[in-house]
Amino acid sequence: xxxxxxxxxxxxxxxKWTRRAEARPEEILDAALEEFTEKxxxxxxxxxxxxxxxxxxxxxxxxxxxxxxxxxxxxxxKIGPIAQNAQLIAQAGAADPINALKLLARAAISRFxxxxxxxxxxxxxxxxxxxxxxxxxxRTHVVEVARAALESLVAAAIARGEFxxxxxxxxxxxxxxxxxxxxxxxxxxxxxxAFDTPEKLIEQHFDVVLHGLAKERTS
Amino acid sequence: xxxxxxxxxxxxxxxKWTRRAEARPEEILDAALEEFTEKxxxxxxxxxxxxxxxxxxxxxxxxxxxxxxxxxxxxxxKIGPIAQNAQLIAQAGAADPINALKLLARAAISRFxxxxxxxxxxxxxxxxxxxxxxxxxxRTHVVEVARAALESLVAAAIARGEFxxxxxxxxxxxxxxxxxxxxxxxxxxxxxxAFDTPEKLIEQHFDVVLHGLAKERTS
Amino acid sequence: xxxxxxxxxxxxxxxKWTRRAEARPEEILDAALEEFTEKxxxxxxxxxxxxxxxxxxxxxxxxxxxxxxxxxxxxxxKIGPIAQNAQLIAQAGAADPINALKLLARAAISRFxxxxxxxxxxxxxxxxxxxxxxxxxxRTHVVEVARAALESLVAAAIARGEFxxxxxxxxxxxxxxxxxxxxxxxxxxxxxxAFDTPEKLIEQHFDVVLHGLAKERTS
Amino acid sequence: xxxxxxxxxxxxxxxKWTRRAEARPEEILDAALEEFTEKxxxxxxxxxxxxxxxxxxxxxxxxxxxxxxxxxxxxxxKIGPIAQNAQLIAQAGAADPINALKLLARAAISRFxxxxxxxxxxxxxxxxxxxxxxxxxxRTHVVEVARAALESLVAAAIARGEFxxxxxxxxxxxxxxxxxxxxxxxxxxxxxxAFDTPEKLIEQHFDVVLHGLAKERTS
DNA sequence: TATGAATGAGTCTTCATTCAT
DNA sequence: AATGAATGAAGACTCATTCAT
Numbered sequence: 001x002x003x004x005x006x007x008x009x010x011x012x013x014x015x016k017w018t019r020r021a022e023a024r025p026e027e028i029l030d031a032a033l034e035e036f037t038e039k040x041x042x043x044x045x046x047x048x049x050x051x052x053x054x055x056x057x058x059x060x061x062x063x064x065x066x067x068x069x070x071x072x073x074x075x076x077x078k079i080g081p082i083a084q085n086a087q088l089i090a091q092a093g094a095a096d097p098i099n100a101l102k103l104l105a106r107a108a109i110s111r112f113x114x115x116x117x118x119x120x121x122x123x124x125x126x127x128x129x130x131x132x133x134x135x136x137x138x139r140t141h142v143v144e145v146a147r148a149a150l151e152s153l154v155a156a157a158i159a160r161g162e163f164x165x166x167x168x169x170x171x172x173x174x175x176x177x178x179x180x181x182x183x184x185x186x187x188x189x190x191x192x193x194a195f196d197t198p199e200k201l202i203e204q205h206f207d208v209v210l211h212g213l214a215k216e217r218t219s
Numbered sequence: 220x221x222x223x224x225x226x227x228x229x230x231x232x233x234x235k236w237t238r239r240a241e242a243r244p245e246e247i248l249d250a251a252l253e254e255f256t257e258k259x260x261x262x263x264x265x266x267x268x269x270x271x272x273x274x275x276x277x278x279x280x281x282x283x284x285x286x287x288x289x290x291x292x293x294x295x296x297k298i299g300p301i302a303q304n305a306q307l308i309a310q311a312g313a314a315d316p317i318n319a320l321k322l323l324a325r326a327a328i329s330r331f332x333x334x335x336x337x338x339x340x341x342x343x344x345x346x347x348x349x350x351x352x353x354x355x356x357x358r359t360h361v362v363e364v365a366r367a368a369l370e371s372l373v374a375a376a377i378a379r380g381e382f383x384x385x386x387x388x389x390x391x392x393x394x395x396x397x398x399x400x401x402x403x404x405x406x407x408x409x410x411x412x413a414f415d416t417p418e419k420l421i422e423q424h425f426d427v428v429l430h431g432l433a434k435e436r437t438s
Numbered sequence: 439x440x441x442x443x444x445x446x447x448x449x450x451x452x453x454k455w456t457r458r459a460e461a462r463p464e465e466i467l468d469a470a471l472e473e474f475t476e477k478x479x480x481x482x483x484x485x486x487x488x489x490x491x492x493x494x495x496x497x498x499x500x501x502x503x504x505x506x507x508x509x510x511x512x513x514x515x516k517i518g519p520i521a522q523n524a525q526l527i528a529q530a531g532a533a534d535p536i537n538a539l540k541l542l543a544r545a546a547i548s549r550f551x552x553x554x555x556x557x558x559x560x561x562x563x564x565x566x567x568x569x570x571x572x573x574x575x576x577r578t579h580v581v582e583v584a585r586a587a588l589e590s591l592v593a594a595a596i597a598r599g600e601f602x603x604x605x606x607x608x609x610x611x612x613x614x615x616x617x618x619x620x621x622x623x624x625x626x627x628x629x630x631x632a633f634d635t636p637e638k639l640i641e642q643h644f645d646v647v648l649h650g651l652a653k654e655r656t657s
Numbered sequence: 658x659x660x661x662x663x664x665x666x667x668x669x670x671x672x673k674w675t676r677r678a679e680a681r682p683e684e685i686l687d688a689a690l691e692e693f694t695e696k697x698x699x700x701x702x703x704x705x706x707x708x709x710x711x712x713x714x715x716x717x718x719x720x721x722x723x724x725x726x727x728x729x730x731x732x733x734x735k736i737g738p739i740a741q742n743a744q745l746i747a748q749a750g751a752a753d754p755i756n757a758l759k760l761l762a763r764a765a766i767s768r769f770x771x772x773x774x775x776x777x778x779x780x781x782x783x784x785x786x787x788x789x790x791x792x793x794x795x796r797t798h799v800v801e802v803a804r805a806a807l808e809s810l811v812a813a814a815i816a817r818g819e820f821x822x823x824x825x826x827x828x829x830x831x832x833x834x835x836x837x838x839x840x841x842x843x844x845x846x847x848x849x850x851a852f853d854t855p856e857k858l859i860e861q862h863f864d865v866v867l868h869g870l871a872k873e874r875t876s
Numbered sequence: 877t878a879t880g881a882a883t884g885a886g887t888c889t890t891c892a893t894t895c896a897t
Numbered sequence: 898a899a900t901g902a903a904t905g906a907a908g909a910c911t912c913a914t915t916c917a918t
Binding site for chain 1: 256257258259260261262341343344345346347348349351354355357358362363385386388389390392393395396397398399400401403404407408409410413423424426427428
């Protein structure tokens with residue numbers, strides 16, 4: 001990481017190899033994510049990652065200290081954007097919570113549809129036993145942030161009388177769970193999709209989750 | 220596996236070490252599951268598995284041909300019970316679909332609360348990139364079976380006018396997703412639980428999922 | 439080292455592979471000393487050491503944790519005997535210090551004539567910059583012990599009026615230095631010997647050095 | 658070495674970087690000696706040497722063909738002066754051999770007290786197994802030269818009746834050995850000095866050694 | 877059945893060396 | 898003359914697997 005920082009922070013002085021060296025860390029990270037996803041952290045070979053990133057075996061070590069450091073950098077690098085999204089939309093949409101939730105769901109679904117994006121949480125899941133710290137990092141920086149954002153939206157919706165008086169945490173669970181399930185089904189189990197476009201999934205999701213299953217309302 | 224069959228079928232001739240030998244494959248499988256869960260398939264050492272199962276390094280090979288064979292046997296061995304459950308309850312509960320769904324949810328939640336049980340799907344997720352056949356096996360023998368059972372229950376409920384006319388698949392997704400999410404949160408991310416007893420989770424789950432989020436019913 | 443201890447301490451229970459496994463650590467140590475002496479610690483390859491000891495690459499790691507651990511064990515294993523010698527003779531010869539000194543010199547010279555024996559101090563010298571702890575260990579456990587033994591002999595000789603009243607430390611230096619020099623000349627510089635038998639060297643050594651120390655002049 | 662010659666012979670055309678380029682080989686040699694002494698030849702990294710000499714990794718190769726060439730140049734560069742010294746003093750002091758010996762001893766002791774100076778022989782010792790040619794070179798160009806010079810002095814002293822009729826070679830051994838021993842003690846074993854000033858060591862040395870050699874007893 | 881010594885293929889990692897700029 | 902990104906050979910170390918006992 002120190003290495004990466006050092007390499008990528010020297011933007012001021014003009015270099016001859018500019019494009020290459022500047023872009024390298026990112027290229028390696030991408031290559032690593034692909035290899036890790038395909039083979040798993042342990043089974044992935046550093047040389048394959050290097051080759052995929054367009055350099056030789058030893059080249060990776062110019063940017064990352066070790067395989068584990070590469071993994072760590074990878075997780076941290078890919079985590080930020082996701083978490084930030086959640087926060088921003090949540091704040092922006094306090095005025096119209098239900099609409100904000102819809103926006104968020106739409107964003108989450110379309111992002112999770114991209115294998116590249118889903119690859120990171122998937123990796124974290126696979127490695128959680130061996131590297132609990134990554135799982136913890138992910139929980140703290142991504143899931144809890146998103147959760148808090150969603151809960152406040154739900155709370156707002158309840159306050160406005162737009163939602164029933166339910167446990168916000170349970171609502172969030174009901175909101176995210178199906179999206180997670182669908183992503184697992186698609187990327188991990190490689191099951192076939194039951195709808196033609198993502199839009200259809202979103203629609204279904206809202207239909208069921210926002211409106212409920214039961215025909216007759218008891219409460 | 221051929222080995223396993225051979226080993227466990229020799230029940231005729233009584234020997235002094237009978238008990239041990241008979242129980243061995245199961246013991247090894249359990250030990251393997253624990254090691255695999257803690258360290259991951261690759262990082263787990265055969266010797267540690269053997270030690271945990273109470274025999275020596277070479278001993279494991281008397282029952283399983285290789286590490287990969289052990290993994291395969293493990294997944295298959297732990298998969299059956301789950302899938303069967305789903306089928307049984309589904310059939311049994313056709314008369315009262317909503318109640319059957321409740322029973323199923325209750326069963327799923329309490330089972331997933333047990334780390335040992337959740338360990339297998341977790342393992343499958345981690346290895347899905349490297350061994351897609353396991354993921355496929357899991358999808359076919361477990362998830363699709365359960366899904367079909369649930370969908371038929373939902374369809375029955377719709378037919379009886381107890382559920383709105385929604386896409387059964389979407390309903391199932393909404394039904395299972397939150398349970399999966401909670402299990403991930405607990406076992407993978409090691410997040411703290413927001414409720415005291417599993418019973419409370421079940422209650423919340425029903426409250427939200429079965430009755431819906433929206434206060435005002437549009438349809 | 440823990441490994442070695444564990445392996446060599448199990449002498450009670452009879453094993454089938456007795457000879458081999460019991461003898462292994464010693465065989466490896468010898469092989470390592472030879473390789474280290476010929477090529478130096480860094481340039482020596484573990485596989486060559488293993489091969490020379492009669493096993494395969496990985497075999498060495500059954501007895502020693504790492505190359506460095508092997509080096510450490512080697513130095514410690516070969517150091518003990520030397521130091522003990524010094525102490526024993528020193529105590530035994532308190533009654534006739536000059537004779538004791540002669541015995542010691544004779545022992546030191548003949549031992550240093552053996553390349554295997556001189557190899558260890560030689561190794562320590564070569565590695566002293568990188569592993570100062572080994573040099574310190576050698577100084578403390580070998581040189582200082584020998585030095586103390588010799589000094590007390592010299593002091594005894596002075597007290598008896600057999601040696602002039604000189605600084606014991608200087609006397610010891612004059613006593614050991616030439617022996618060290620000769621060993622260096624022979625083993626390190628591979629210079630030719632100027633005498634036919636070691637006995638001749640001993641004679642010359644006494645002629646010059648003891649003369650420098652003795653109170654009464656004979657010639 | 659060819660490179661070094663080429664680089665240092667280009668004195669004709671004055672350039673702006675003149676001073677630097679002219680001094681470079683020497684700077685690199687010094688840096689190399691320090692690194693080699695601290696870490697050993699193998700463990701020393703070319704980049705560290707370069708950095709210490711004030712240039713970058715690749716820069717060293719403008720002056721030396723390889724790491725081994727650098728080592729060779731280093732040993733040769735640092736050897737000359739020592740050997741020449743010996744010869745000069747030896748010839749100059751033929752008239753008063755004992756005094757010449759004293760001068761030589763004094764010179765040797767004070768030179769060996771300097772870690773930089775002792776570093777070269779120390780390096781040669783450590784590498785003698787791997788590069789016997791360096792040891793041979795050192796023996797031929799340094800030790801044998803010095804030895805011859807000293808032996809002729811001793812022979813002269815014997816001829817003049819100032820020394821007893823002893824084997825000159827043994828006398829030289831007795832003369833140099835203690836100095837070598839002291840240097841080893843100080844630099845290699847990092848043992849504490851037993852005297853305050855080098856002068857004191859010289860005094861002690863003469864007291865013991867010259868006594869062993871001298872015909873007439875003074876005390 | 878069970879053991880654990882032994883093997884050797886497989887990988888990470890280092891670093892001398894090269895070369896475009 | 899100088900740089901430092903890049904290469905790739907080399908070597909320490911691990912561990913699944915075998916096999917004599």
